[in-house]
Amino acid sequence: MAGGGSVTGAGPALPVLGAGGWGTALAVSAARGGQAVRLWARRPEFAARLSRERVNAEYLPGVALPDDVEVTADLGAAVAGAEFALVVVPSVGVPDLLADLPRDLGVVLCAKGLAPDGERLTDLAHELGFTRVAVLSGPNHAEEVGRGLPAATVVASTDEALALGVQRALITPTLRVYTSADVVGVELGGVLKNVIALAAGMVDGLGLGDNAKAALTTRGLREMVRYVVSQGGADDTVYGLSGLGDLIATATSRHSRNRAAGEAIARGEHPGQGGKVVEGLRTADLLDSWATAHGVDLPIVRAVHRVTAREWTPARGVAHLMEREAKPE
Ligand SMILES: NC(=O)C1=CN([C@@H]2O[C@H](COP(=O)(O)OP(=O)(O)OC[C@H]3O[C@@H](n4cnc5c(N)ncnc54)[C@H](O)[C@@H]3O)[C@@H](O)[C@H]2O)C=CC1
Numbered sequence: 001m002a003g004g005g006s007v008t009g010a011g012p013a014l015p016v017l018g019a020g021g022w023g024t025a026l027a028v029s030a031a032r033g034g035q036a037v038r039l040w041a042r043r044p045e046f047a048a049r050l051s052r053e054r055v056n057a058e059y060l061p062g063v064a065l066p067d068d069v070e071v072t073a074d075l076g077a078a079v080a081g082a083e084f085a086l087v088v089v090p091s092v093g094v095p096d097l098l099a100d101l102p103r104d105l106g107v108v109l110c111a112k113g114l115a116p117d118g119e120r121l122t123d124l125a126h127e128l129g130f131t132r133v134a135v136l137s138g139p140n141h142a143e144e145v146g147r148g149l150p151a152a153t154v155v156a157s158t159d160e161a162l163a164l165g166v167q168r169a170l171i172t173p174t175l176r177v178y179t180s181a182d183v184v185g186v187e188l189g190g191v192l193k194n195v196i197a198l199a200a201g202m203v204d205g206l207g208l209g210d211n212a213k214a215a216l217t218t219r220g221l222r223e224m225v226r227y228v229v230s231q232g233g234a235d236d237t238v239y240g241l242s243g244l245g246d247l248i249a250t251a252t253s254r255h256s257r258n259r260a261a262g263e264a265i266a267r268g269e270h271p272g273q274g275g276k277v278v279e280g281l282r283t284a285d286l287l288d289s290w291a292t293a294h295g296v297d298l299p300i301v302r303a304v305h306r307v308t309a310r311e312w313t314p315a316r317g318v319a320h321l322m323e324r325e326a327k328p329e
């Protein structure tokens, strides 16, 4: 049972709201595991094409949609009868999408970003009146999950029944789903690692070498811990799949849009991502403002924000990190 329904088409299916790369990969993975899925796409013409061609050529090329994935642009029909839905649109689109959903629906937030005012998306969901709220995050490139390569992820909620329901719906022989009660830690790990991945991409683009990238990633992990703990999350969680795991996956991957954007910026190019979301750009801006307002030291976040905002050159960003006062680790 998942998403309020039984498997393989009988009864309500699991709604996956958002047909970008990650929504499509989650839909495909769950369907391969025997779960009937309703995949919602915002644009009717895009939904019609996806339904007809059975492949998401724009966001996840080369991955066929199993028969058990029904595509729709009708949001009401997508969530009808479901106990919970996966919300898989970019973070900027989450507030509007949540506003259109019934409040008794469980919502599983899959975006790795913050609300436009810097608020955590799970907090926003609670404020909007949802009581059953979870977050899904981990080292999960859509390109690999969509192809059925082995991966692991974490679903976190203070509602244990919801977390277990999501685990049952999504777990397959190739996607191992863990549960957690640390919503803040799991949610913020995925949010923060995008900023550090942008920085890692800049190190690549500048040709600064493996030592520099290891130092940057490790110090970046320290910033992740500092921020997560300041928000009430556990440092242990940051060292798990949704923190360190995702940091490794993103900072090293050829698939990562954040890492690639950092590399492009360091080369003086504008990051061309073909319309795909690069969450870390907005997150760096929001977190740098937060750190300034609260007097918290997040030097890598600051450098990434200033360089991506074109206020600093990449060289000045490097100097900012290397010429800080000497201190113990
Ligand atoms: N691509 C990946 O490997 C993973 C992505 N994520 C996260 O999932 C979220 C979605 O990312 P992707 O699926 O990769 O994005 P994407 O860039 O592949 O596609 C975005 C999709 O959302 C739609 N969209 C854009 N704005 C929207 C709005 N306001 N309302 C409704 N739909 C909207 C677009 O039309 C498109 O279908 C992001 O927060 C990302 O960080 C998380 C794990 C893995």
Ligand SMILES: O=C(CO)COP(=O)(O)O
Binding pocket: 112, 138, 139, 140, 141, 142, 194, 197, 246, 249, 250, 255, 256, 257, 258, 259, 277, 278, 279
């Ligand atoms: O979150 C991701 C992998 O876990 C995807 O990272 P990018 O958004 O950088 O492609």
